[in-house]
Amino acid sequence: MPSVAAIVVAGGSGERLGREGGKQLAMVAGLPVLLWTLKALAEEPQIGLIIIVTHPERVAEYRVLAVEPLGLSVPVVFVPGGESRQASVAAGLALVPDSADVVLVQDGARPLLTRALVAQALAALQADPSAAGVVVGHPAVDTLKLVEGGAVISTPDRSRYWAVQTPQVFRSAALRDAYARAAAEGFVGTDDSSLVERAGGRVVVVEGPRDNLKVTVAEDLPLVEAVLRDRENGGAA
Numbered sequence: 001m002p003s004v005a006a007i008v009v010a011g012g013s014g015e016r017l018g019r020e021g022g023k024q025l026a027m028v029a030g031l032p033v034l035l036w037t038l039k040a041l042a043e044e045p046q047i048g049l050i051i052i053v054t055h056p057e058r059v060a061e062y063r064v065l066a067v068e069p070l071g072l073s074v075p076v077v078f079v080p081g082g083e084s085r086q087a088s089v090a091a092g093l094a095l096v097p098d099s100a101d102v103v104l105v106q107d108g109a110r111p112l113l114t115r116a117l118v119a120q121a122l123a124a125l126q127a128d129p130s131a132a133g134v135v136v137g138h139p140a141v142d143t144l145k146l147v148e149g150g151a152v153i154s155t156p157d158r159s160r161y162w163a164v165q166t167p168q169v170f171r172s173a174a175l176r177d178a179y180a181r182a183a184a185e186g187f188v189g190t191d192d193s194s195l196v197e198r199a200g201g202r203v204v205v206v207e208g209p210r211d212n213l214k215v216t217v218a219e220d221l222p223l224v225e226a227v228l229r230d231r232e233n234g235g236a237a
Contacts, residue, residue, distance in 0.1 A: 004122065005049045005100040005172075006041050007092035010034055010062065010108030011081030023109045023215045024054075025065055029228040033215050034066040036111035036228070042072045043115035046122055047104065049075050051095050053088045054108075056080040086188055086195075090179050096172060104169045105192050109215040112227055113167065117208050121169045124206045132174035132201030135193045136208035137164035162205055165212050168192050174201045 010024050024034040041047055050072075054062055059078045067076050079095055081088035089105055096103055102125065106113065117136060125134045140161040146153040168191065170178075178195040182188070189195045193203045211227050213220060 003048050003100050004044075004046045004102045004104055004169075005051060005096040006047050006104040006106060007089055007096070008034075008037060008041070008050060008052045008106050008108045009081070009085060009088050009092070010052055010054045011085075011088050024062065026215065026221060028111060028215075028221050028224045029232075031069075032066045033111045033224075034062065034108045035069060037106065037108050037113055038066060038072070038076075039070060040113040040115050040118060041104075041106065042070060042074050044118045044122070046102075047074060047118075049077070049097070049100065051092045052076060052078050052108070053081045053092045054078060084188070086182070089192060090183070093176065093179055100172050102169055103172045103175050104167050106168075107166045107214050110166060110212060111215065111224055112209075112212050117212065118167055120206055120208070121167050124204065125169050125171070128204060130202055131204050133168060133170035133193055133196050133203040135164050135168045135191075135203060135205050136166065136212070137162040137205050138207055138210050139163075164191060164193070164205070165208060165214070170196060170201075174199070 025032045028036070038050065041050055052062065077095060079091050082091055093103065102122065104118070121134050121136055125131055140158045140163055144156050144158050144161060146156060170192065174196055175192065178199040178201065181199050182195045187195070187198065189198065197203050213223065215221065215224060
């Protein structure tokens with residue numbers, strides 16, 4: 001069984017949410033968004049360390065409201081984030097011990113994460129020795145348009161496109177190498193897997209549930225609440 005370190009990116013200000021405290025501490029189904037995310041990660045026994053990347057002024061607040069209530073047995077450490085998501089993950093990666101074979105990167109604002117989805121991604125990586133990483137996503141269902149200046153340039157074949165989420169899991173050596181190359185060459189990717197792909201690593205995708213949404217605006221919270229309440233009443237997890 002591999003040793004896994006989880007990096008939780010929780011540094012966003014949540015300005016688009018329009019609520020005091022931001023999206024990480026927005027209450028949903030009676031608990032903060034971030035707590036739901038951490039709960040799912042802590043339920044997976046392969047995860048031996050959780051690294052929360054956030055603003056240094058919010059560490060105490062996050063610890064009291066989203067970590068201590070869980071009474072986690074897995075160690076949790078905090079690290080200040082950077083000016084971008086990529087810089088924040090790099091800060092978290094610096095705390096990953098050499099003993100960790102696998103690094104999992106998770107958005108702190110995805111409270112519908114489940115242990116089953118975490119286990120699915122980890123199992124897919126373990127089952128494919130040639131893969132440097134595994135990302136969770138789902139096939140695109142809407143028609144896609146390439147647009148420039150408000151005008152449609154082309155309509156690509158959506159059957160080849162997937163919407164990608166987190167968790168994303170990587171062999172630690174591959175992720176460290178990808179981040180080192182990106183830093184040296186000034187490359188900024190759209191997600192962690194884009195850095196690994198650029199460095200020559202093979203990344204595969206596993207299909208996850210479409211409800212694994214990221215809380216971004218206030219309208220997302222009722223949707224998350226509905227799914228969590230459904231799970232409490234025996235719905236799919």
